[in-house]
Amino acid sequence: MPESESLPAPLRLRSATRRRLLMCPPTHFEVSYSINPWMDPARPVDTDAAMRQWTGLKSLYEDLGHEVLEVPPVPGLPDMVFAANGATVVGGKVLGARFRHAERTAEGPAYLAWFRAQGYEDVLWPEHINEGEGDYLTVGDRLLAGTGFRTDLRSHAEAQEFFGVPVTGLQLVDPAYYHLDTALSVLSDDEVMYYPAAFSEGSQAVLRRMFPDAILASAEDAAVFGLNAMSDGRHVILPESATGLAKQLSERGFEPIGIRMDELLKAGGSAKCCTLELRD
Numbered sequence: 001m002p003e004s005e006s007l008p009a010p011l012r013l014r015s016a017t018r019r020r021l022l023m024c025p026p027t028h029f030e031v032s033y034s035i036n037p038w039m040d041p042a043r044p045v046d047t048d049a050a051m052r053q054w055t056g057l058k059s060l061y062e063d064l065g066h067e068v069l070e071v072p073p074v075p076g077l078p079d080m081v082f083a084a085n086g087a088t089v090v091g092g093k094v095l096g097a098r099f100r101h102a103e104r105t106a107e108g109p110a111y112l113a114w115f116r117a118q119g120y121e122d123v124l125w126p127e128h129i130n131e132g133e134g135d136y137l138t139v140g141d142r143l144l145a146g147t148g149f150r151t152d153l154r155s156h157a158e159a160q161e162f163f164g165v166p167v168t169g170l171q172l173v174d175p176a177y178y179h180l181d182t183a184l185s186v187l188s189d190d191e192v193m194y195y196p197a198a199f200s201e202g203s204q205a206v207l208r209r210m211f212p213d214a215i216l217a218s219a220e221d222a223a224v225f226g227l228n229a230m231s232d233g234r235h236v237i238l239p240e241s242a243t244g245l246a247k248q249l250s251e252r253g254f255e256p257i258g259i260r261m262d263e264l265l266k267a268g269g270s271a272k273c274c275t276l277e278l279r280d
């Protein structure tokens, strides 16, 4: 066992691993429809501010040593900036996304075309509705899978069969946390943080069993999308207003980095939603 794992949590040595990330610029970003409780088409959106916040996130990833690739934005697909939903990539295999709402269905083929053009060969156009890494999160050698609002329960079996990794289903119950990545964030190969009230009683029990030492988010930190965070094992990028989570992360030896993503939050997304990890 490496020495760091035998130390008490606050002294555990944290090391970052370099990630390959896919992002899509918010060139055509707007809130012209509403498919989650955060989206109010009557509220004005500042596309320049969204672009500044998005560019800030991209530069931050690069400054931390990660590789960022870009998929070209498609006019008429304002939510395409939320690259996390574009697919799920595990071990170089790509499970395409099949969206719940008509407003986003064209994004699935647009993302898959990018993967094919990049030379990915093991690509599956799915039978069942799933919204990519919005609802599929890798923890170590297994997948946590959300359902309840977007991803169909039948997709969990499809993903397990395709990737050949164990898939643990989790039931989301609060419409404000409609994707798994709005309610739970993976910090390392065996650590997560989450907002318990976003999950059914049974799924809360599953999470306690799997991650007895998890960081639990307050309602306040969850409501500013503090769980829509990206960790590289050491740095955790999250909305700056999630101050309680930042404190808990520091106590565990992580380096929280607070950023502003409030313009994108008008569509119900933040840092993680804008990022798809290419697990090749």
Ligand code: ARG
Residues within 6 Å of the ligand: 035, 036, 039, 079, 082, 084, 085, 104, 133, 134, 179, 181, 182, 267, 268, 269, 270, 272, 273, 274
């Ligand atoms: N407006 C988008 C939707 O409702 C936001 C998606 C956020 N993405 C995410 N991975 N949670 O689908």
